[in-house]
Every structure is written in structure tokens, then in C-alpha cells.
Amino acid sequence: MTKYTDDEIRNMSKVTIKIAADYLGISTNMLTIGMRNNLLPIGFAIRNEESYRSNWSYSIVPERLIAYNHGKINEIQIENIENSINTIVSQFEEMKRDLVFLLSENDE
Structure with missing residues (x-):
């Protein structure tokens, strides 16, 4: 498990599930379940x-990850965002929906 610094997280173009889990010191499974359940x-x-079966996409915000790791995240700010x-x-x-409707009219 690699430990990342705040600056490394901040400078990444994309923070993956694996990187975020390593940074927080938890498993990737815990991280995805926590995000899915808004915890x-x-x-x-x-x-x-x-799609044929449901799947999940994750977007991790570096500054929120860092703030959470340091216990400085404000729930009101998150709710507003x-x-x-x-x-x-x-x-x-x-x-x-409007675009699909317009395109379907053009097909007729």
C-alpha cells in the first residue's frame, strides 16, 4: 500500500479508487461502498x-479527499456542492431528453 502526500494527490490529473483508498489507508471495497452510500x-x-446491468462510476475530488483525510470537511459545504x-x-x-426527442422527430 503506497502512501501519498497531499501535494501528490493535489497534482494528480485523476485520483483513482486505488489511490484514494491507499491515501486513506482503507480497502478499495470500503471506499466504493462508502461513496455509494454517501458515507x-x-x-x-x-x-x-x-446498460445491460447497472454499474458505478466514481469521481474523486482531490481537495475533498485531502480535507476528509485531515478531518476538515464541512458537511454543510458538501451538501451545498x-x-x-x-x-x-x-x-x-x-x-x-429534449435532444433525443428532436432527433427522433428528424428521423420521421
Whole structure:
């Protein structure tokens, strides 16, 4: 298990599940379950149910990971960020539905 510094995490273009788990000193399984159940506020776990079977995608925010590791994450800040992101996601989903509708009209 490699131990990463805050600066190494901060400078990564992408923090993987393995890297985040090593940084926190937990298993990858614990990390993914914690993110899926909103118990580990270091990023986002997104369930994709559009494929044959559902799968998960994870996005880890380096600064949130570092703050969590140092016990400095503020739950109110996280809630506000997540509410904003949920709003953005719903707007994109609405745009996607509109685009699919427009494209289906063009096919007819």
C-alpha cells in the first residue's frame, strides 16, 4: 500500500479508487461502498442503469479527499456542492431528453 502526500494527490490529473483508498489507508471495497452510500464525502458515485446491468462510476475530488483525510470537511459545504451538482445533472438530463426527442422527430 503506497502512501501519498497531499501535494501528490493535489497534482494528480485523476485520483483513482486505488489511490484514494491507499491515501486513506482503507480497502478499495470500503471506499466504493462508502461513496455509494454517501458515507464518504470525497466525491461522487454515479450509478449507470442504462446498460445491460447497472454499474458505478466514481469521481474523486482531490481537495475533498485531502480535507476528509485531515478531518476538515464541512458537511454543510458538501451538501451545498452536491445540491448544485444535482441541479446541473438534472438540467443535463432534461437537455438530453429534449435532444433525443428532436432527433427522433428528424428521423420521421
